[in-house]
Amino acid sequence: MAEVILFYFLMAFILIAALIAVETTDLLSAVICVGAIGFGCALFFLFLRAPDIAITQIVVEVLALVILIRVTISRNATFVTGDREFFASVVSVVILMMIFLMAVQVLNSLPAFGDAVFAEVTDSASKTYISQGMExxxxxNIVSAVILDFRAYDTLGEATVLFTSVIGAAVILRKRPRKLPEEPQI
Amino acid sequence: MKGMSIIIKTISSWIKILIFLFGIYIIIFGHLTPGGGFAGGVILASSYVLIMLAYGRDYSEKNLPLPIASKLDSAGALMFIAIALFGLFYGAGSFFWNFIQVKFFADGHAAFDLVSAGTIPLSNIAIGLKVAASLFLVIFALSTFRPAENNDKE
Structure with missing residues (x-):
């Protein structure tokens, strides 16, 4: 019972931080609220007994927060100005309502909070991982065994995503072009 | 970016070693304790971000030059692929087959030893190298980038 109250408290904290991050006009406050959301998620994973995910979440959050604050305070104007467009707001509210209605249908078919999804299936893959993963x-560490042995192909895809992100950052944010453009002949 | 005051420089010159060692620990013990290649690689990259923020961009580029970082990145990716292909071609295995565990570690290596689990520690080291180098490169590219109206600053 105490755990459930703790989860509701964390959920409320994350929701309030997200609302402030969207609604505030100060960029620095928005960045700090994004950090609060990340730390709330890390606590969530920790209380759900997933320390691997909690470590990764908190480490990535710290790195991203440091970089975002560094970028934010190096700007001249840190306040967002201007109003929202009426049409864009209406469209996003309608789309969010549709996604919410569909999600309600899907969430009703999921098992209850805390129950494993594959608990009812007799010969599921996750049962094999848990019972025979060690031998x-x-x-x-069963998480390492799953992501680097049983499901290592997924990890290869993740490494490819990182590689692509490095190439994209290096190409787009390059300071000077590799070859100077030729002068137009007049 | 010129770097910060002398107090921050002195403290971060001690702290960066501890952060680096903790990242190496997280990577090497990834198959025994929580953590692994990705989290450890991000910790390694964050120690370089500390150097970059405290000492300035030029010092960190002298510390880990960009060509070496990109070569480390490629070496991690190549090592991961090589482990996968060894599993495919060694014996009659499959892609990412854990050949060391099955062929060599089947007897005598207990499950909680540091040297156990076959290719999993090697994959952790490869992923840690790759994540550390590529995050360092991404953050370096982001920190050198300036929007057009801020070009005359700094």
């Missing part, structure tokens, strides 16, 4: 891979 098949020899890794004491």
């Amino acid at each position: 098949k891979t020899g890794a004491a």
Whole structure:
């Protein structure tokens, strides 16, 4: 019972931080609220007994927060000015309502909070991972065994995403072009 | 970016070693304790971000030159692919087959040793190298970028 109250408290904290991050006009406050959302998520993962995800979440959050604050305070104007367009607001509210109605239908079919999704299936893959993961891979950390042995192909895709992001950042944010453009002949 | 005051420089010159060692620990013990290649690689990159913020961009580029960082990035990716292809071609395995565990570690290596679990620690090291180098490169590219109206500043 105490855990459930804790989860509701964390959820309220994350929701309030998200609302402030969207609604405030100060960029620095918005960045700090995004950091608060990340730390709330890290606490959430910690209380759900997923320390691997919690470590990754908090480390990535710290790095991203430092970079975002560094970028924000190096700007001249940190206040957002201007109003929202009426038509864009109406369109986004309608789309969000449609997504919410569809999500309600889907969430009703999920198992209750805390129950494993594959608990009812007799010969599911996750049961095999949990019962035989240690003797098949020899890794004491079952998360490592899954992401680097059973599902290593997914990890390869994740590494490819990082590689692509480096290439994109290096190409788009390059300071000077590799070859100077030729002068137009007049 | 010129760097910060002498107090921050002195403290971060001690702290950066501890952060770097903690990242290496998270990577190497990834198959025994929570953590792994991705989290450890991000910690390694964050120690370089500390150097970049405290000492300035030029010092951090002298510390880890960009060509070496991009070569480390490629080496991590190549190492990961090589582990996968060894599993494919060694014996009659499959892609990402854990050949060391099955062929060599089947007897005598207990599950909670540092040297256990076959290719999983090697993959952790490869992913850690790759994530650290590529995040360092991305952050370096972001920090050198200036919008057009801020060009005359700094």
